Amino acid sequence: MSSEQPFLHHHFHSAAQQSASAKLGMWFFLAQELLFFGGLFVAYAFVRFMYPETMLAAHEYLDVNMGAINTAILITSSLTMALGVRAAQIGDQRQLRLQLLATILLACAFLVVKYFEYSHKIHVGLLPGRLFAADGIAGKPQIFFALYFTMTGLHALHVIAGIFVLGWIYVRAGRGEFSPAYYTPVENAGLYWHLVDLIWIFLFPLLYLVR
Amino acid sequence: MSTTDTIENTGATHSHGSHGHGSYLTSSKGLLSWAFTLDHKRIGLMYLCSVVLFFIVAGVLALGVRLELMTPAGDTFSPDTYNKMFTLHGAIMIFLFIIPSIPASLGNIVLPLMLGAKDVAFPRLNLASFHIYVIGACFLLYSLLAGGIDTGWTFYTPYSSESGTAVVSALLGAFILGFSSILTGMNFMVTIHKLRAPGMSWTKMPLIMWSMYGTGLMQILATPVLAITLLLLVLERTYGIGIFTPSLGGDPVLFQHFFWFYSHPAVYIMILPAMGVISELITVHSQKNIFGYKAIAYSSLAIAVISFLVWGHHMFVSGQSEIASAVFSFLTFAVAVPTAIKVFSWVATLYRGSIVLNTPMLYTLAFLALFTIGGLTGLFLGTLATDVHLHDTYFVVAHFHYVMMGGTFIAFLGGLHHWWPKFTGKQYNEALGRFCAVMIFLGFNVTFFSQFMLGSQGMPRRYHAYDKVSADLLPTFEMWHRTSSIGSFILGSALFIVLFYLLHSLFRGKPAAKNPWGGKTLEWQTESPPITHNFATDPVCEHGPYDFDVIEGADDHHGQAADKRG
Numbered sequence: 001m002s003s004e005q006p007f008l009h010h011h012f013h014s015a016a017q018q019s020a021s022a023k024l025g026m027w028f029f030l031a032q033e034l035l036f037f038g039g040l041f042v043a044y045a046f047v048r049f050m051y052p053e054t055m056l057a058a059h060e061y062l063d064v065n066m067g068a069i070n071t072a073i074l075i076t077s078s079l080t081m082a083l084g085v086r087a088a089q090i091g092d093q094r095q096l097r098l099q100l101l102a103t104i105l106l107a108c109a110f111l112v113v114k115y116f117e118y119s120h121k122i123h124v125g126l127l128p129g130r131l132f133a134a135d136g137i138a139g140k141p142q143i144f145f146a147l148y149f150t151m152t153g154l155h156a157l158h159v160i161a162g163i164f165v166l167g168w169i170y171v172r173a174g175r176g177e178f179s180p181a182y183y184t185p186v187e188n189a190g191l192y193w194h195l196v197d198l199i200w201i202f203l204f205p206l207l208y209l210v211r
Numbered sequence: 212m213s214t215t216d217t218i219e220n221t222g223a224t225h226s227h228g229s230h231g232h233g234s235y236l237t238s239s240k241g242l243l244s245w246a247f248t249l250d251h252k253r254i255g256l257m258y259l260c261s262v263v264l265f266f267i268v269a270g271v272l273a274l275g276v277r278l279e280l281m282t283p284a285g286d287t288f289s290p291d292t293y294n295k296m297f298t299l300h301g302a303i304m305i306f307l308f309i310i311p312s313i314p315a316s317l318g319n320i321v322l323p324l325m326l327g328a329k330d331v332a333f334p335r336l337n338l339a340s341f342h343i344y345v346i347g348a349c350f351l352l353y354s355l356l357a358g359g360i361d362t363g364w365t366f367y368t369p370y371s372s373e374s375g376t377a378v379v380s381a382l383l384g385a386f387i388l389g390f391s392s393i394l395t396g397m398n399f400m401v402t403i404h405k406l407r408a409p410g411m412s413w414t415k416m417p418l419i420m421w422s423m424y425g426t427g428l429m430q431i432l433a434t435p436v437l438a439i440t441l442l443l444l445v446l447e448r449t450y451g452i453g454i455f456t457p458s459l460g461g462d463p464v465l466f467q468h469f470f471w472f473y474s475h476p477a478v479y480i481m482i483l484p485a486m487g488v489i490s491e492l493i494t495v496h497s498q499k500n501i502f503g504y505k506a507i508a509y510s511s512l513a514i515a516v517i518s519f520l521v522w523g524h525h526m527f528v529s530g531q532s533e534i535a536s537a538v539f540s541f542l543t544f545a546v547a548v549p550t551a552i553k554v555f556s557w558v559a560t561l562y563r564g565s566i567v568l569n570t571p572m573l574y575t576l577a578f579l580a581l582f583t584i585g586g587l588t589g590l591f592l593g594t595l596a597t598d599v600h601l602h603d604t605y606f607v608v609a610h611f612h613y614v615m616m617g618g619t620f621i622a623f624l625g626g627l628h629h630w631w632p633k634f635t636g637k638q639y640n641e642a643l644g645r646f647c648a649v650m651i652f653l654g655f656n657v658t659f660f661s662q663f664m665l666g667s668q669g670m671p672r673r674y675h676a677y678d679k680v681s682a683d684l685l686p687t688f689e690m691w692h693r694t695s696s697i698g699s700f701i702l703g704s705a706l707f708i709v710l711f712y713l714l715h716s717l718f719r720g721k722p723a724a725k726n727p728w729g730g731k732t733l734e735w736q737t738e739s740p741p742i743t744h745n746f747a748t749d750p751v752c753e754h755g756p757y758d759f760d761v762i763e764g765a766d767d768h769h770g771q772a773a774d775k776r777g
Contacts, residue, residue, distance in 0.1 A: 011329035011406070013749075021332045021405040028397045032431045039439030039469060043454055046465055129451035129459070140460045146452030150443070 007182045019184040026188040030195050033158075037199055040151050044206060047143055054139030059210045061126055061137070062148070063117055067208040070113045071200065077106035078197045085190045088183035093176065096186070100170045103193065107163050114156055121145070148207055155203060158196045165189050234636065238743045249334035250743060254341050255319030256634065259627075261344065262312050263710070269303035272296045274703050277658075277696040283689050285676030293675040295359030295376070302364040302381060306388045307348055309619055310477065313484035315340070315395050317626045318423055320634060322399055324734035324741060325417050327408025327750040332401040340394035343387055350384030353377070363673065365470060368455040368463040372447045379445055386441045389434045392480070396430025399423050408733060411752035414508070417732045418501065418756070421508040422487025425515035429476040429483075433519070437473035440466070464529050471522035479518040481615060482582075483511060485622030486553055489578050492625050493557050494757040495730045496572035497564025501757045503556040510549030517546050527598045536595055543593035550586055554579065570644035571728075574625030577652045581617025585610060588663065603673075606666025612659045624651070624709070631713065632723030636740040639716040643708065650705035657698025661691040732756045 005015055012018040048055050084099030125133030128146035169189045172178065178186055235252045245253055275296045279287045288296065319337065323330055331337050354360050354377035362371040362378060371378055403424050407416065444466070446452045453459035455466040494501050501507065523531060523539030557579060566572065588610040591597050601607060632638055670677065670688050677688050726735035731754070737746050 009334075011332075011334070017405055021401050024404055025333060025336075025397055025401045028400060028427075028431050032393055032397070032435050035432050036435035036439055039436045039443075042469070043439075043443060043465070046462065047454070050462070051460070128446070129453055131450055140453060142451075143453040143460055146446070146450070146454065150446060150452070 005182070007177070015182065019182075022184045022188060023191075026191050030191060033195055033199075037151075037154070040147075040154070041202070041206075044147055044151070047147055048210075051139055051143065054137070054141055055144055055210055057137050057139065058141040058144035059207065061121075061134075061141075062208050063120070064208050066113050066117050067204050070110050071204050073106050073110045073113070074197045074200050077103045077110070078194055080106065081190045081193045085183070085187055088173075088178050088186040089180060091180045093173065093178075096173050096178065097170060100166055100173060104163055104166050104170065107159055107166070110159055111156065111163075114152070121149075151203055151207065155196070155199055158199070162189075162193050162196050165192060232742050232744065232747065234738070234740045235743045236636070236740050247338065249330070249338055251323050251331050251334065251337055252320045252634075252741060252745075254337050255316055257341055258311055258319060258344070259316035259634075261348070262308050262316050265303050265307035265348070266312075267710075269300050269308060270703060270706065272300040272303070274699060276300060277699040279675065280677075280692045281696045283676060283678035283685060283692075285678075288675075290675045291361065292359075294361035294673075297673060298360050298363050299355055302351065302360070302385070304615075305364055305477075305481075306385050307351065309481045309615060310388075310392055311344060311395070312481075312619065312623050313488060313626065314399065314423060314426055314480075315344070315391075317488070317623070317630060318399065318419075318484060319395075321630055321734055322402060322420070322423060323406065324633075324737065324745055325420065325732050325756075326402065326406055327411065327733045327746065327752060328402060328406035329745050331398050332406055333398050336394050336398050340391045340398070343394070344391040347384045347387035347389075347391060350380050350387060352384075354381040354384065365474070366441070366444060367470075368444065368447070368461070368466045369457055371444060372456045379448055382441045382445050382448075386438050386445075389438045389441075392430050393434045396427035396434075400427035400431070403427075408750050408752045414505065415752055415755050417487075418490035418504065418507050418511075419484070419487030421511040422483045422490070425511040426480050426483045428512075428515045429480050429518060433473045433476035433480070436469065437477070440469040440473065443469075464526070464531065467526050467529055468522070471525045472519075475522040475525065476515075476518040478611075478614070479514055481619050483514060485578070485619040486511065488622045488626040488629075489557060489575055490553075491730075491732070492571050492575045492622075492629050493560050494759070495629070495728045496569060496575065497561055497566045498729060498759045499560055499564035499757075500755070500759060501556065502559035502562075503552070504755075504757075506552050507556050510552045513549040514546060517542065517549070521546060524593050524598075527595055528602050540593055540595050544590065547586065547590060554583060554586070568645070570639075570641060570648050571625045571629040573645060573648035573652075574621050574628065577648065577655075578618060578621045578625065581613050581621060581652075581655065585613030585615075585617055588613065600669075601666060603671055604666035605662040605670045605672055608672050609659045609662035609666055612662070617655055617659070621651070621655075624648075627713075629728070630734075631716070632727050633734060633739050633741070635717060635720070636723050636738075637716045637720030638723045638727065639720055640712045643712045647705045647709045647712075651702060651709075654698050654700075654702030654705055658695050658702055659698070661695035661698065665691045665695070729759075731758055 008015055008018060012021070080099045080102040084096055084103060087093075087095035087099055121127065125131075126145050127133065127142070128149045129142050132142035132145060134141075166189055169186055172185065235250055239248075245257060248254060275288065276293065279285065279293055279296075281287075285293070319331070357377040357380065360374070360376045360378050360381045362374050362376070366378070366382065403416070403420050443452070443454050447455050447459075447461070451459050453461045455461040455463055457463060490501060490507060521539055521543045523535055524543045527536050527540075588606070592601060592607060592610060628639065628644060665688060666672075668684055668687055668691075670680065670684075670691075674680065677692070678685065680688065723739045725737070725739055727739075728735075733746075733750050733752065734741075736750055
């Protein structure tokens with residue numbers, strides 16, 4: 001039984017049961033992620049409600065262009081990811097590796113843009129809490145920048161984790177582990193990546209496009 | 212990373228292949244075969260040893276607190292030491308003992324067995340959850356060694372963002388432990404969904420599965436909110452980000468909302484598995500089908516859902532709006548409905564059952580009595596007007612000890628005694644078991660009923676010395692505090708005897724039968740202790756978990772099932 005399906009773990013009866021379990025587990029994990037960021041969104045709502053003017057004034061110091069570029073990058077990476085899952089589904093190994101590589105490169109590009117944004121903020125002292133060292137913004141801009149760095153920082157950590165996960169999937173794809181009969185890991189990595197993308201789609205307007 | 216995973220995985224498969232039919236305790240030897248095992252039973256046992264160890268640490272801290280309160284003056288420990296003792300007692304009991312106690316230790320072992328599965332859905336995640344638990348425990352213990360923390364286990368701001376004690380490591384410890392809990396919950400939910408034996412529909416599952424499912428739901432949806440809260444508090448302390456501290460522009464009540472959004476569901480994370488254990492124990496030891504299977508099952512889910520809507524009842528005196536308080540109060544009363552459904556169903560199960568007053572059953576009866584008192588006094592606290600009087604008094608302390616210790620811990624002990632023959636293949640000393648169950652029940656009531664008396668008279672909680680609280684009430688306070696302390700020493704001594712005879716049974720205990728209690732659930736069909744693969748042939752579920760009307764013995768029944776499949 002297991003010699004025909006080397007990917008089947010000993011405690012599952014069938015490949016279908018294993019794949020359904022893995023996918024369900026992933027959805028539970030994504031629910032957990034949503035609640036994790038949900039806490040931050042509540043903190044954001046609180047600050048927005050307490051200090052609406054500061055929020056409007058401080059967000060002017062974020063670079064909307066860079067944010068928009070990053071949004072485009074991430075949405076494109078979601079497309080390449082979806083194409084990769086499709087390739088795995090139909091057994092196109094070359095396409096699969098290519099799309100995974102494209103997704104990883106786009107993720108890196110996102111981080112590069114983020115690096116330039118962060119280093120500019122650090123340079124001019126637009127920093128969280130006690131580290132804040134810029135002037136010219138009324139109210140409590142250090143709270144806004146605390147939120148900015150916490151939210152985008154945790155998101156960036158998820159992007160970095162995503163690069164490792166996708167890299168691992170890429171290596172496994174290179175070893176020819178995936179086939180139309182077994183590609184759940186690709187699918188699950190894809191689900192994770194789409195969530196990371198989705199969270200950014202909320203972060204971008206909340207932080208950069210406040211009106 | 213992928214390489215080690217694969218090696219580890221194939222290694223495990225090989226060892227399963229060659230030793231799959233030996234006892235899981237002895238199938239492979241050496242420390243590493245335990246530390247890196249993927250076997251849910253071994254992981255469960257490692258959890259069991261860890262939680263018991265931490266229970267002893269936190270229990271000794273509690274005895275220290277009681278020792279101080281023997282006399283009204285603060286003469287045994289310094290105020291700082293006292294604050295650190297009750298904080299660590301709470302933090303260790305909550306994060307290192309109660310939350311993982313029933314699900315991660317007992318549950319880990321029995322859940323796949325009761326479902327007729329070979330393992331949990333994700334064995335590697337299960338091991339990771341244990342390793343994360345150990346890392347989190349190290350952080351929490353580091354704060355003990357680095358001078359302790361004095362914020363109380365609730366870490367309320369603004370004090371927690373200013374206290375000079377080792378708060379950050381404790382926060383990170385609780386943060387890390389949360390992920391261990393999330394992974395366990397996820398794993399159990401998927402296992403329940405996907406790995407039930409053929410023939411086991413949702414309503415043929417043992418009721419403990421419904422509790423574990425509800426618990427998993429809360430672990431997944433509530434714990435991440437605690438994680439982000441603790442992370443924000445760490446940032447508050449290190450960078451002064453100004454979310455929670457009023458002097459920096461933050462709101463301490465926001466912290467309370469965040470904290471209780473997790474920590475109230477967490478209370479049900481602690482009690483729901485205990486309720487599941489009681490459903491199993493009460494049927495087996497009265498040899499009677501459960502009364503109201505579906506009512507108990509659905510009430511588990513109802514408790515899980517309502518648990519998310521009641522957090523504000525911890526904050527009636529925090530300054531939240533009165534309308535919010537009234538709504539939270541009403542919703543709190545709503546939780547009493549599914550809870551009462553369970554208690555009534557258990558009592559109805561006992562009616563005309565063949566009750567055997569053995570150790571697990573004594574714990575079950577103790578649970579019913581203590582949990583009912585704990586639950587009903589919860590309504591006093593959920594009522595706005597009385598809560599204002601009772602808030603932050605010993606009444607609250609007594610209430611949650613009746614629920615957490617009288618409920619969860621007693622059920623943990625009951626479950627431990629119930630499944631001990633299955634886990635270890637050994638029978639403990641029954642006479643000592645009964646004696647200790649009675650002593651624990653008595654000691655518990657002496658300890659904590661006194662605290663209801665104290666609290667209703669207005670004795671505030673967390674006081675190091677009470678000689679200056681009230682001249683009129685001093686003799687009353689002193690009398691009840693002394694009674695409570697004496698009770699705690701009875702309780703502590705009885706628990707040490709339990710530890711002693713359980714360990715003794717490992718070496719000198721009589722070998723246990725496959726099914727010593729005549730249980731009908733699947734875990735009793737395999738050997739005691741189970742083989743590494745759990746079952747020699749994949750079990751088929753042919754009757755409900757509590758069909759005590761089925762005449763043939765569980766062993767014969769299993770034979771038939773295997774024949775039919777073969």
